[in-house]
Amino acid sequence: AQSVAQPEDQVNVAEGNPLTVKCTYSVSGNPYLFWYVQYPNRGLQFLLKYITGDNLVKGSYGFEAEFNKSQTSFHLKKPSALVSDSALYFCAVRDGNYQLIWGAGTKLIIKP
Amino acid sequence: NAGVTQTPKFRILKIGQSMTLQCTQDMNHNYMYWYRQDPGMGLKLIYYSVGAGITDKGEVPNGYNVSRSTTEDFPLRLELAAPSQTSVYFCASTKSLRDNQPQHFGDGTRLSIL
Numbered sequence: 515a516q517s518v519a520q521p522e523d524q525v526n527v528a529e530g531n532p533l534t535v536k537c538t539y540s541v542s543g544n545p546y547l548f549w550y551v552q553y554p555n556r557g558l559q560f561l562l563k564y565i566t567g568d569n570l571v572k573g574s575y576g577f578e579a580e581f582n583k584s585q586t587s588f589h590l591k592k593p594s595a596l597v598s599d600s601a602l603y604f605c606a607v608r609d610g611n612y613q614l615i616w617g618a619g620t621k622l623i624i625k626p
Numbered sequence: 627n628a629g630v631t632q633t634p635k636f637r638i639l640k641i642g643q644s645m646t647l648q649c650t651q652d653m654n655h656n657y658m659y660w661y662r663q664d665p666g667m668g669l670k671l672i673y674y675s676v677g678a679g680i681t682d683k684g685e686v687p688n689g690y691n692v693s694r695s696t697t698e699d700f701p702l703r704l705e706l707a708a709p710s711q712t713s714v715y716f717c718a719s720t721k722s723l724r725d726n727q728p729q730h731f732g733d734g735t736r737l738s739i740l
Contacts, residue, residue, distance in 0.1 A: 523666070546726050557630070557716055557731030558669075565726055604668060612723035613684070616668035 516541045516609040520617035527595045528625050535590040535620045537605030546608035547588040549579055552619075553601050561603075564588060575599070595624045628652050632717050632732035639707040639739050647702040647735050649717030657720045658700040659729065660684075660692065662713040669716065675700055676723075707739045 517540045527533045539545055546565055550558040562573025569581045579590045590603060605617040633648045651658065656677045661669040671684030675694040689711060691703040700719075704711060714736050718729040 548726075548728070555733065557718075557733045558729075559731070560728035563726060563728065608726065613671060613674070614669075614729065616670075618666055618668045 516607050516615050518547075518605050518607045518615055518617045520603075520605055520620045522620050523618075524621045524623065526623045526625065529597055530594055533592050533595045533599070533622065533624070535603050535605075535622060537588045537590065537617060539586050539588060539605075539607045541607055542610075545581075545583075545586075545588075547579075547581065548606040548608075548614065549573065549577070549588075549590050550604045550606065551575075551601050552604065558604060561590070597624045597626055600624045630717055630719055630730050630732035632715075632735050634735060635733065636736045637738070639704075639737065641707060641709065641739060643707050644703070644705050645707070645737075647704075647715055647717075647737070649700045649702070649732060650698050651700075651717075651719040651730070652698065653719060653721070653730065654697060655719035655721050655730070656697065657723055658694070659718045659720075660690070660700070660702045661716045661718065662686065662711075663716060663734070664713050672702065672715075704737075709739045711737065712739045713737060 519538045548563045549561040552558045564581045572578045602619050604619050606614040630651045659674045660672040670686045673692040675681045714734045716734045717732045720729045721727045
């Protein structure tokens with residue numbers, strides 16, 4: 515069965531430093547992976563997705579994600595964090611029924 | 627650009643009461659979803675619909691019902707509210723499943739059952 519794990523409940527980063535939010539997955543077949551962001555009292559917003567092709571995927575707000583097939587990972591990255599990046603981040607994988615299986619979420623806190 | 631609109635934003639119910647959470651989208655998306663979000667648990671799929679007149683159960687459908695009479699609307703019904711249904715409910719829609727199109731979310735309904 516498909517699954518996705520976000521091993522960190524919370525990540526703390528100083529403003530201006532690079533950030534990484536981790537995601538690992540388990541799928542049968544080709545993985546289709548997504549990152550979404552949730553700001554307080556709002557719905558989730560799509561950031562980026564990996565379907566096929568380049569292992570480095572670029573998305574909204576300066577975020578990118580690195581797909582690593584051998585490590586079954588899809589970590590979210592940003593070279594220089596902003597305070598406004600503080601939010602809840604969700605990784606998801608598409609299952610065989612074309613539904614999304616969601617990770618538990620990682621709270622990202624960027625300190626000034 | 628309205629996107630996905632959910633009403634109400636907040637609601638407090640007593641045990642045993644019923645209510646309908648409304649969801650409408652103006653993007654002409656065929657696929658619509660209801661999720662619940664509990665702290666530290668991610669999103670759990672309650673019901674989904676692939677088009678008007680077609681609905682199917684997700685991972686956690688017990689205690690809920692849905693209908694899809696139009697492309698735009700996908701209401702979620704709680705018949706006998708229970709404390710375990712205290713959660714934040716999100717409606718989402720997408721243009722295509724097979725093409726991996728992103729899901730668009732409403733801002734949620736925060737529901738407390740007391």
